[in-house]
Amino acid sequence: xxxxxxxxxxxxxxxxxxxxxxxxxxxxxxxxxxxxxxxxxxxxxxxxxxxxxxxxxxxxxxxxxxxxxxxxxxxxxxxxxxxxxxxxxxxxxxxxxxxxxxxxxxxxxxxxxxxxxxxxxxxxxxxxxxxxxxxxxxxxxxxxxxxxxxxxxxxxxxxxxxxxxxxxxxxxxxxxxxxxxxxxxxxxxxxxxxxxxxxxxxxxxxxxxxxxxxxxxxxxxxxxxxxxxxxxxxxxxxxxxxxxxxxxxxxxxxxxxxxxxxxxxxxxxxxxxxxxxxxxxxxxxxxxxxxxxxxxxxxxxxxxxxxxxxxxxxxxx
Amino acid sequence: xxxxxxxxxxxxxxxxxxxxxxxxxxxxxxxxxxxxxxxxxxxxxxxxxxxxxxxxxxxxxxxxxxxxxxxxxxxxxxxxxxxxxxxxxxxxxxxxxxxxxxxxxxxxxxxxxxxxxxxxxxxxxxxxxxxxxxxxxxxxxxxxxxxxxxxxxxxxxxxxxxxxxxxxxxxxxxxxxxxxxxxxxxxxxxxxxxxxxxxxxxxxxxxxxxxxxxxxxxxxxxxxxxxxxxxxxxxxxxxxxxxxxxxxxxxxxxxxxxxxxxxxxxxxxxxxxxxxxxxxxxxxxxxxxxxxxxxxxxxxxxxxxxxxxxxxxxxxxxxxxxxxxxxxxxx
Numbered sequence: 001x002x003x004x005x006x007x008x009x010x011x012x013x014x015x016x017x018x019x020x021x022x023x024x025x026x027x028x029x030x031x032x033x034x035x036x037x038x039x040x041x042x043x044x045x046x047x048x049x050x051x052x053x054x055x056x057x058x059x060x061x062x063x064x065x066x067x068x069x070x071x072x073x074x075x076x077x078x079x080x081x082x083x084x085x086x087x088x089x090x091x092x093x094x095x096x097x098x099x100x101x102x103x104x105x106x107x108x109x110x111x112x113x114x115x116x117x118x119x120x121x122x123x124x125x126x127x128x129x130x131x132x133x134x135x136x137x138x139x140x141x142x143x144x145x146x147x148x149x150x151x152x153x154x155x156x157x158x159x160x161x162x163x164x165x166x167x168x169x170x171x172x173x174x175x176x177x178x179x180x181x182x183x184x185x186x187x188x189x190x191x192x193x194x195x196x197x198x199x200x201x202x203x204x205x206x207x208x209x210x211x212x213x214x215x216x217x218x219x220x221x222x223x224x225x226x227x228x229x230x231x232x233x234x235x236x237x238x239x240x241x242x243x244x245x246x247x248x249x250x251x252x253x254x255x256x257x258x259x260x261x262x263x264x265x266x267x268x269x270x271x272x273x274x275x276x277x278x279x280x281x282x283x284x285x286x287x288x289x290x291x292x293x294x295x296x297x298x299x300x301x302x303x304x305x306x307x308x309x310x311x312x313x314x315x316x317x
Numbered sequence: 318x319x320x321x322x323x324x325x326x327x328x329x330x331x332x333x334x335x336x337x338x339x340x341x342x343x344x345x346x347x348x349x350x351x352x353x354x355x356x357x358x359x360x361x362x363x364x365x366x367x368x369x370x371x372x373x374x375x376x377x378x379x380x381x382x383x384x385x386x387x388x389x390x391x392x393x394x395x396x397x398x399x400x401x402x403x404x405x406x407x408x409x410x411x412x413x414x415x416x417x418x419x420x421x422x423x424x425x426x427x428x429x430x431x432x433x434x435x436x437x438x439x440x441x442x443x444x445x446x447x448x449x450x451x452x453x454x455x456x457x458x459x460x461x462x463x464x465x466x467x468x469x470x471x472x473x474x475x476x477x478x479x480x481x482x483x484x485x486x487x488x489x490x491x492x493x494x495x496x497x498x499x500x501x502x503x504x505x506x507x508x509x510x511x512x513x514x515x516x517x518x519x520x521x522x523x524x525x526x527x528x529x530x531x532x533x534x535x536x537x538x539x540x541x542x543x544x545x546x547x548x549x550x551x552x553x554x555x556x557x558x559x560x561x562x563x564x565x566x567x568x569x570x571x572x573x574x575x576x577x578x579x580x581x582x583x584x585x586x587x588x589x590x591x592x593x594x595x596x597x598x599x600x601x602x603x604x605x606x607x608x609x610x611x612x613x614x615x616x617x618x619x620x621x622x623x624x625x626x627x628x629x630x631x632x633x634x635x636x637x638x639x640x641x642x643x644x645x646x647x648x
Contacts, residue, residue, distance in 0.1 A: 183572060183576050191586075216577045255535060256537075258537075
């Protein structure tokens with residue numbers, strides 16, 4: 001279980017401070033794949049960075065805290081300040097671009113050993129272990145002897161998945177891990193990730209803007225809009241018994257093959273986070289907007305067991 | 318009938334590496350496409366990265382010289398031996414839109430300067446007429462000239478800026494717009510606005526489009542024709558709706574099966590990944606053969622010729638009849 005206590009995350013820029021995540025208060029269950037969706041700039045990647053404890057300038061945690069659901073090795077509580085000590089072992093991160101995460105002039109096996117090597121065992125033993133693990137994922141073990149550029153984008157990303165899951169961490173954070181890849185390769189990697197999760201029962205936070213991908217792999221969905229959570233619940237509920245008009249828009253705006261309905265885009269764009277925002281942040285683009293929405297901000301309320309939404313008019317969606 | 322687009326044995330070979338290990342990539346290998354129509358059409362070009370779709374677009378835009386073969390757009394020979402179209406005439410026929418509008422416009426120039434230049438330099442309008450032309454072009458993409466004037470690219474959202482780049486192309490009333498992944502950088506909620514704009518421009522301005530994408534769903538939504546590419550070759554070409562609802566080439570079937578749909582879940586079956594990409598470019602026979610479930614000996618040695626089907630589509634497969642039967646039996 002990950003507990004997010006009213007998180008406000010801020011970027012400091014020359015123009016001043018802007019809250020990229022503005023008051024997220026949620027409990028995320030363990031052993032599930034939790035999808036995080038929203039448009040660019042909605043704060044989904046920032047939320048992941050906060051949970052990962054990657055809080056370097058210009059990003060800072062203005063208020064709130066994260067409880068990770070496990071105690072530190074010395075009995076102290078784990079917070080965003082000391083979660084770094086547990087990177088890879090208990091919490092890991094799979095980035096979007098494997099090419100900018102792997103060092104291009106060092107063989108992959110050396111980079112693998114670099115983070116496995118913390119417990120100072122014999123190199124050959126570690127290598128055997130790594131090879132066996134890579135093989136257990138149906139990947140060619142000799143792939144780790146290559147330099148990153150010698151592998152295809154898909155194979156590199158599979159290696160990143162292998163690195164991220166090697167220690168069987170409690171929490172895996174995946175930030176658009178397949179966005180740059182082709183559909184055929186994407187499917188292979190997602191199936192691999194699902195198989196790993198089924199065996200190891202990790203908690204995976206999976207960020208993507210592709211609702212189709214979310215439908216395939218997630219158990220829970222978290223929808224964000226303009227730095228706020230607008231809907232959270234079981235994926236089946238979020239997709240089929242949608243409570244927020246923004247979620248409906250995300251799932252229905254894109255065409256599908258074999259369906260000849262005319263699709264309409266949505267006018268306008270998300271509000272600038274620099275402005276002093278009042279009322280519901282989606283109000284300007286919402287088809288159900290009323291006077292109430294423009295003045296009073298809706299709170300994230302549990303409308304059905306386990307299904308939260310922040311909207312004044314959920315019954316109309 | 319007007320020839321909207323025609324390529325004849327188009328080839329483009331890239332060379333990589335130094336003297337010792339030289340790699341040859343046939344980015345386009347004998348591409349033969351032909352679309353004839355009196356009305357404007359939207360042609361989609363789909364395939365994975367490295368399938369050659371962007372190279373094909375670059376050849377059409379005269380940004381890349383083909384190694385062999387030729388290309389014709391609206392009865393103008395634009396690429397290949399002896400192709401020397403008049404520059405102004407060519408630019409008034411073919412116009413591009415690129416993937417990332419923030420890279421297409423310089424961050425240090427106002428965006429209307431680009432529109433102005435297009436109107437005065439290529440269309441050779443005077444100052445007053447060029448303002449009229451800009452107003453008209455921006456209005457047709459749903460923007461106002463007064464809102465755009467004097468603004469820099471960072472003052473627009475991705476969707477708006479992509480509209481401006483479409484407006485720039487429209488100033489010349491081109492016969493065809495070549496759009497290379499025009500919506501892949503744009504958020505889902507704004508993507509359909511651009512796609513619907515293509516449809517309305519096709520009706521209003523009689524503009525044809527060559528829409529290059531890896532998103533099969535939007536390709537289905539807008540296109541009249543579709544060409545599926547794999548490793549530099551065409552594998553299936555014809556009516557878009559027919560191909561996307563009843564794919565006949567095994568690769569098109571694999572592609573459609575891999576899309577993450579929001580209404581149907583995948584079968585949980587892991588499959589082998591291709592890890593010999595660069596080698597596949599040099600395959601003599603069918604380039605899909607090592608991933609193909611139907612592959613036989615003939616696929617190794619002989620490049621499949623297009624087999625024309627009942628609905629007019631061309632399937633580049635030795636077993637085109639067989640895939641037909643396979644599909645029937647599934648149903």
